[in-house]
Amino acid sequence: MMDMWTGVVEDRQDPLMLGRCRVRIFGVHDRNIQDIPTNDLPWAVAVMPLTSPSISGVGDSPVGPVEGTHVVGFWRDGESQQQPIMMGTIPGIPEDAPDVSNPEFAGLQSQAENYPKDTERHGLKESDTSRLARYRYPVEGEDGKISGESICEECITDTIVQKKLDERVLNVAVANDHGHYSEPPTKFNSKYPYNHVRVSESGHVFEVDDTPQSERLHTYHSSGTFEEIYPFGTKVTKVVRDNYEFVLGDQYINIKKLNPEGEKVDGGNLFINIEGDVFEKVNGNVERQINGSVREVIGGNFHTHVNGDRTITTEGSKAEKTAGDSSSEQYNKIEHTQGKCHNNVDGEYQLSSNKSVTLRTSGGNISIDAHGNPLSGVGVLGSKSGNVNINSTGFIQQTAGTKIGLLSTKGNIDINASIGGFSVTAIRGIKMISAGPFDINSGTTFRVICGGLIHFGTQGMLSCRVGNLLANVDLTTLISSPSFIMNGRSLAVLYTQASLSGAGININYTNANMTGNVMSCNLNSFSMKAPSQTYRGLIRMN
Numbered sequence: 213m214m215d216m217w218t219g220v221v222e223d224r225q226d227p228l229m230l231g232r233c234r235v236r237i238f239g240v241h242d243r244n245i246q247d248i249p250t251n252d253l254p255w256a257v258a259v260m261p262l263t264s265p266s267i268s269g270v271g272d273s274p275v276g277p278v279e280g281t282h283v284v285g286f287w288r289d290g291e292s293q294q295q296p297i298m299m300g301t302i303p304g305i306p307e308d309a310p311d312v313s314n315p316e317f318a319g320l321q322s323q324a325e326n327y328p329k330d331t332e333r334h335g336l337k338e339s340d341t342s343r344l345a346r347y348r349y350p351v352e353g354e355d356g357k358i359s360g361e362s363i364c365e366e367c368i369t370d371t372i373v374q375k376k377l378d379e380r381v382l383n384v385a386v387a388n389d390h391g392h393y394s395e396p397p398t399k400f401n402s403k404y405p406y407n408h409v410r411v412s413e414s415g416h417v418f419e420v421d422d423t424p425q426s427e428r429l430h431t432y433h434s435s436g437t438f439e440e441i442y443p444f445g446t447k448v449t450k451v452v453r454d455n456y457e458f459v460l461g462d463q464y465i466n467i468k469k470l471n472p473e474g475e476k477v478d479g480g481n482l483f484i485n486i487e488g489d490v491f492e493k494v495n496g497n498v499e500r501q502i503n504g505s506v507r508e509v510i511g512g513n514f515h516t517h518v519n520g521d522r523t524i525t526t527e528g529s530k531a532e533k534t535a536g537d538s539s540s541e542q543y544n545k546i547e548h549t550q551g552k553c554h555n556n557v558d559g560e561y562q563l564s565s566n567k568s569v570t571l572r573t574s575g576g577n578i579s580i581d582a583h584g585n586p587l588s589g590v591g592v593l594g595s596k597s598g599n600v601n602i603n604s605t606g607f608i609q610q611t612a613g614t615k616i617g618l619l620s621t622k623g624n625i626d627i628n629a630s631i632g633g634f635s636v637t638a639i640r641g642i643k644m645i646s647a648g649p650f651d652i653n654s655g656t657t658f659r660v661i662c663g664g665l666i667h668f669g670t671q672g673m674l675s676c677r678v679g680n681l682l683a684n685v686d687l688t689t690l691i692s693s694p695s696f697i698m699n700g701r702s703l704a705v706l707y708t709q710a711s712l713s714g715a716g717i718n719i720n721y722t723n724a725n726m727t728g729n730v731m732s733c734n735l736n737s738f739s740m741k742a743p744s745q746t747y748r749g750l751i752r753m754n
Contacts (some may be wrong), residue, residue: 214286215293218302220320221281222250230260231274234321235296243319245312256285256296267368277301277414280310280327303340321597341404342411343367344419348403361403372417372432373400379436381450384485393483397449399442407533480592575739637661 219237226232233579234253243247264271267417277283282302288295306328312318330336337347347367353359358688381395401423408420415434425443432438436452469479563569571578642660 215290215630216284216286217296218282219256219286219296221277221279221283222253222319222321222323224275224279226255231276232256233258233277233283233298235285235298237296238320241319244316245318245323248319250319254294254296256298257288259285264583278322278327278679279324280322290399305339306336311335329741342409343371343405343419344373344400344402344411345402347373347400347403347407350404358415369402373398376438384483386483396442396446396484398440398448399426399428401428402428432490441581444493464568495621497745635661 217237217240219235219241221233222232222236224232232255234250235256236243236248236250236253241253243448258268258273258274258276260274264274266272266274277298282304283298284300285296285298287293288297304308309328309330310325311322312321312323312325322325328336328340334343343364343366347364348356349364350360351360351362376398380397383392385392400421402419402421403423403426406424407420410418412434417430417432418434419430420430421430428436431440439447439448439449441447467480467482469477469481471477507601622715637660
């Protein structure tokens with residue numbers, strides 16, 4: 213028959229690290245530690261369950277009892293009683309704290325006076341069972357039967373349950389003002405004897421709670437980091453410090469909401485709130501498919517750097533608004549608009565090029581309109597805007613297949629080529645009309661070539677100052693002006709029919725050559741000064 217015993221662990225610091233404990237055994241070892249010091253007690257070997265191989269580092273560590281733990285066992289060597297075996301621990305309800313001040317009664321208790329504890333978390337005169345396992349507990353009636361259920365308030369207020377409730381993260385903002393969310397409160401509602409709790413000395417907790425309708429799995433670190441699975445499968449993970457995750461293979465995440473019956477319902481959302489920075493590095497490709505809309509609100513700057521090509525395809529409309537400046541820099545730029553293109557600028561608009569600028573239309577017109585903004589609503593010369601200025605230090609050329617027209621209803625027409633030449637060429641007609649003065653200035657050559665009608669008209673003064681003037685027209689040349697002044701070094705006029713009419717015409721050239729069929733001059737006064745003059749054709753002066 214097995215010789216059983218019970219005793220108290222006084223020392224667990226096993227130099228062989230086999231889980232052995234020095235146990236003072238009731239009825240065998242005297243309580244007086246002077247007669248049998250703790251160091252003279254035999255080492256009791258722990259018995260492990262069959263689920264633990266206990267060999268070559270495989271299985272559970274054979275540690276568990278602490279100083280002051282009551283254990284039960286048997287003598288492996290029988291009557292010799294020198295080889296005790298520990299089979300298990302015995303919980304109870306401690307009445308007194310350890311006291312080793314009197315050596316005669318110092319045995320059968322913790323020599324370090326660390327157990328049993330008497331704190332807010334667990335005190336004397338209460339069950340050694342964890343408070344987490346006995347929140348709701350049965351009440352025994354006078355007849356010895358269970359008559360009801362009672363609640364252990366301190367099993368919440370003085371445990372990690374209350375600590376978790378007090379340290380919940382609340383009111384985390386959802387992006388773009390879509391509300392808030394908070395850490396859900398724990399679903400702790402354990403009932404004895406269904407919650408299987410394991411608590412370590414430092415405060416780590418492992419719960420397998422089988423309480424009906426309140427089933428949970430809970431792993432809690434003494435720092436406050438925990439993972440808890442609620443009834444119906446909701447999982448809450450909280451890390452109070454840094455969190456590292458390394459995946460050496462693939463990772464698959466699917467977010468889909470199900471109802472308690474397992475059927476899919478609308479939803480499956482992802483809410484992420486990062487109060488610091490985000491750094492992402494992808495060594496491969498990134499592909500995203502978004503079947504809905506994308507809305508981004510960026511409070512700071514937005515920088516994108518692409519080493520390769522970038523393609524953006526928009527099947528619908530596109531709208532961009534920039535409150536500040538906008539700049540774009542590229543090597544070549546091609547823009548294609550299948551419909552209309554409108555550029556509306558409230559301020560100035562400038563088009564600059566170090567080389568050529570070409571405006572081309574196929575089958576349509578090119579129009580440059582400048583509408584004045586009259587001062588005080590009075591449309592007079594000198595309005596604040598409405599001018600079109602074309603300036604060139606080189607060559608200005610206008611070519612039209614049918615007609616070139618310059619019209620100024622209220623202001624002036626100024627054509628200036630201070631260094632280069634000015635040339636106007638048309639197959640059919642050239643028409644320049646101004647309500648005010650008409651000035652043509654060229655530092656070198658002014659050339660007008662037209663297969664149809666050339667018409668210069670002004671109600672004011674028409675002035676032409678050029679180095680060389682060549683006017684070649686096949687049909688009709690018409691110049692109408694109250695005052696007409698032409699100055700230059702060389703004048704060549706080739707005409708079929710020419711008509712000059714005005715209050716006064718003044719032509720001053722070093723060399724003048726006019727060749728044609730009929731020239732008609734209707735003037736009040738006519739003055740032509742040149743050292744060398746040549747006239748060929750019929751000239752009529754009235």
